[in-house]
Amino acid sequence: MTVSRVPRLIALLSLFVVGLSAPNINAQTDPDPNSPSPVLLSAADDPSRAMASKDDSGFERLPDGKSSAYRIGDTIRLYVSEVELMPGEGASAFRVYARDSNKRLYRFPVLELSEVKSTKPVFAVTIRIRDEIGFWEQPSETGDLEVAVTWRGLVSNPLLLGLGRFGGLKFEAPQEQKTKQQDDENLPEYVGYRWSGDRMRFLEQATFGPTEDLDHRVRRIGLRTWIAEQFGKPYPSPSNPYPNIPLKPNNVQTGCPDPRGTLEYNLCVRTHYSMYPVQTWFFKEAFYGEPQLRHRVAWALSQLWVTSFPTIQQSSHMLAYHKVLSDHAFGNYRDLMKDMTLNPAMGDYLDMARSTKNNPNENYAREILQLFTVGLFMLNQDGTLQYDENNNPIPTYDQETVNNFTRVLTGWTFCNVGCPNSTLGAVNFKDPLILNQNNHDVTAKVLLDYPNAVNRNIPAGLNGNAEMDLALDNIFYHPNLGPFVGKYLIQHLVTSDPTPAYVGRVASAFNNNGNGVRGDMKAVIRAILLDPEARGDEKTDPNFGKLREPVQLMTNFYRQLEVSSADGTQQSDGYVPHVAAYMSQNPFGAPTVFNYYPPNYVIPGTGLLAPEFGLMNTGSSIARANIATILSFSNIPVDNRNPPNAPLGTSINIDDLIPVAQADPSANMLMDRLDHKFMHGTMSAAMRDTILQAVLAVPAEAPDFRVRTALFLIASSSQYQIQR
Amino acid sequence: MKESRRKFIKTAGCALGMTAFATQVHHFGLMTALAQKVDGNGRQKGSLGTGYKALVCVFLGGGNDGNNMIVPNHNSPTISNYSVYAAARAPQGLAIAQNQLLPISVPRMGGLSYGLNPAFGPVTGGNNGIHELWAQGRLAFATNVGTLVSPMTKAQYQNNSVSKPYQLFSHLDQVYQFHAGRSDTFSFTGWGGRVSDEMTLASNPNGLVPMITSINGSQLYTSGQSTQPLAIADAGTPLNEVLNPIGFGDDQISQARLQAFNQLRAVDRDNNYVDAASAITDSAIAANSALASYQEVTVPFPNTSIGRQLRQVARLIKKQADLNVDRQIFT
Secondary structure, eight states: OBOOOOOOOOOOOOOOOOOOOOOOTTOOOOOOOOOOOOEEOEETTEEEEEOEEEGGGOOSBOOOSOOOOBOTTOEEEEEEESOOOOTTOOGGGEEEEEEOTTOOEEEEOEEEEEEEBSSSOEEEEEEESSOSSOSSOOOOSSEEEEEEEEETTEEOOOEEEEESBSOSSOOOOOOOOOOOOOBOTTOOTTOSOOBHHHHHHHHHHHSSSOOHHHHHHHHHHHHHHHHHHHHHSOSSOTTSOOOOOOOOOSSHHHHSOSOTTSHHHHHHHHHHHSSHHHHHHHHHHHHHOSOHHHHHHHHHHHTTSOOOTTTSOOHHHHHHHHHHHHHHTTSBHHHHHHHHHTOHHHHHHTSGGGOBTTBOOOHHHHHIIIIIISOSBOBOTTSOBOBOTTSOBOBSOOHHHHHHHHHHTOSEEOOOSSSTTOOTTSOOOSSOOEEOGGGSOOSOEEOOOOTTOSSOEEOTTOOHHHHHHHHHHHHHTSTTHHHHHHHHHHHHHTOSSOOHHHHHHHHHHHHOOSSSOSSBHHHHHHHHHHSTTTOSSOOOOTTOOEEOOHHHHHHHHHHHTTOBOTTSSSOOOOOOHHHHHHTTOOTTOOSSTTOSSOTTOEETTTTEEOGGGGGOSHHHHHHHHHHHHHHHHOOBOOOOSSSOSOSSOBBOOOTTTHHHHHHOTTOHHHHHHHHHHHHTTOOOHHHHHHHHHHHHTSOTTOHHHHHHHHHHHHHTSHHHHEEO | OOHHHHHHHHHHHHTOOHHHHHHHHHHHTTTHHHHHHHOOSOOOOOOOOSSOEEEEOOBOOSOOOGGGTEEEOSOOSSSOOHHHHHHHHGGGTOOOOGGGSEEEEEGGGTTEEEEEOGGGSOOTTSOOOTHHHHHTTOOOOOOSOOOOSSOOOHHHHHTTOSOOOTTTTOHHHHHHHHHHTOOSSOOSSOHHHHHHHHHHHHHOTTOSSOSEEESSSOOGGGOOSSOOOEEOOOTTSOTTTTTOOSSOOSSHHHHHHHHHHHHHTTSOTTSHHHHHHHHHHHHHHHHHHHTSOOOOOOSOOOSSHHHHHHHHHHHHHHTHHHHTOSEEEEO
């Protein structure tokens, strides 16, 4: 159990003007998002076994020998057909998974991909039989493994591969692995994006939840145009501006004078010294805002560049910090780095605002390197680790480097006098930190080293402001940045464990947006959302997807059901942060700078990368089910506190589902509708039948309760809680 | 306090290599079953060690000024004494006045007097604090410990002749290493979880609840290869409600819904994330049945976060016979 935590430390900014092209209604039609499913070829002598050959047996053509068993460490080839590669796509786009008779999961490294001469396109996938996940010991050489190849989120048919010898696994002929393709065929010409399943998937990745309106918009203008449209939308929504809250003294008694318990006092504390205004503003924007994509990316960035209540004491402080994130969500990462380094909330949270040459504090210097930009180890451009000759990962920097960055970042503090928002008696958490050169360490520094390192050596005697820019460039041009940031954002938007090929494509967009610009977030976001690994009506790869974090679980459900006030007459007041907190994610209140969950969290028992599972345990899994019950059958009521936290309350609206339930006593129409809405058409027959039984237990005369029963079962199901 | 228990605490804190660590765990008696299983000397498997034992781990997140927790309270000229302490801290106003220290006599130091931080003393309106436990032989300190691959001296640190902990200056990694019980590399499992892996079969034969429990979310410490913790809320929630899904009545409609809720977890498990989420919920629902009844503890606990956490632990300990588990780990 954890008794207390000491969080650490802070920031700043510049406006990046977004050049936007007017959305074109006659937009280009997006290409078919569906990749074919790979087919693993079986051995000539046994259709249940994978066709395989040892590395040295020649690979110009398909092997014709009998199937045989292999050993740990062997390099062999498997053969796949039905894949169509794009330029640059190769071995890193493929993964080979295996399970043994204990159902333990292994992954074998794919070393090479080469085309084989054959009547149809076939690729030889060279693998080494040696697990690379590392959760379990290597599989024992005592019988068959079940192997399958995955590519772009799609899995091949599984086949047996003998390890040591044959036998030990009962092979069940796989079901046809056909993905559902949901082409709305008879649509008029102007339709921009006809794939109805992928539209919903796309909106789950790019927003806080699909709505009918958004679905229609994307169908009409297509993904690319919709993204461009989002890039140009004002943020926040004009109807939901950032709350304008003045700075207050750090001492609550001074900021909100007694008598306590009065309405005035309570309002003062809630407005200034709690996250209430930030949280309700945040959820209103998530529920109703037009600039969904920017809101979503800023939310993801807030879990990378973390600050949190209660160390960040006032709502005004947190709002100034959030503005930095949203200003640069579609800007350049370099500008985000600078403005966040000078942001007072970050400066307070990680102590840079108190770091001076005589009393330096390394908190921020350490975390900007470790958590926000380059990470601990040297990465390949596809996000995989680089290793030295002894097979150890190569540290990106050492303690000396941290010490040197610490000295660069000395001398900044709050601008309490003379800046636009300077307020007598309060610390200025709104304007960027300012430099006091007298407190700045002016000795020479040696920074990050990497091939063609930029500004590695900082000479003595420079002005701090100039030095900060040199040092941030030294970080910004580090080759780790693209894969580090790219993989992080993929994990937040699309899937927990992307292939190296996917990470590599996004990193390449980070490195160069096509016009020679590095760090262009728009290019990165486009690359993430339009990648073939992200797109398609259905993903069958058993290791594709991510657990919806509590905030997303809640907002998706609400938005898909026309979230409104408790009485259904107007918009919600946004007071739902306690709902997320009940599921262990208190918005703007992460436990530490390490966020609610670490990006490298793995699911115990599997070794699978799954950051959000850091919040998933017996207690929180029941909390999720309980929230599904509350949201489906009840609402967040208007409260009668003084003042009320929920003046309007929050509710789902099922008015358009009730007629669907009424129209069909068999409830099949209802299930069709909900399948599309929540599962983008991928609900299995087993899931559907199970839900139907419970729905049909409710009398047809109670269509409202039938709908709510089905909604609860979907919302509480693992099938829905995993975004795929 | 038995010497073996002191040894265990010392070893656990010092993070020896895992082989040595397991041996020490054996001394503690916690791993009786494990020791019997791995004993290479032909010793017969016997029954479990008698008597219930629980290990309760309180992990303090963040930093601690350990040198202000236990302060030399003596004037011995040969080892660091109070004046050395005071001289180092007085200029910053960080020294605790000698007359405020809560004295303890330390047998291992030849009966020298040390002083605990006054915060370990009586709590206003509460108990006497943990200071009094020392004289009763119910308190031990493991000092000068940290995440180490193996013991090292300052000279060895400086000349790099001994392996340093993995990512020594990364706060997060050092926390993980305390959880993992190893410092040479990243670990998927924690030492509590590994002990649980080895002992579950013998010590928790019915498996009604996992033998390891966390009162504050899942922690690396609680993760083994095959066992996962019971993670529940603190005593603010009654034990029979911590994992109880709300909203189901006895009526037929509710029961059909509950049945479907449970049945949904049995299908579509080909996706590994779906499978993992369903497995966790399965474990919660199973534990919920086992926790349907419990006896309230009579010992008073303060109504603080740590008080409520420990109280929930006490409720589970009280239920051990019921659950047929004779070794439990709590964190």
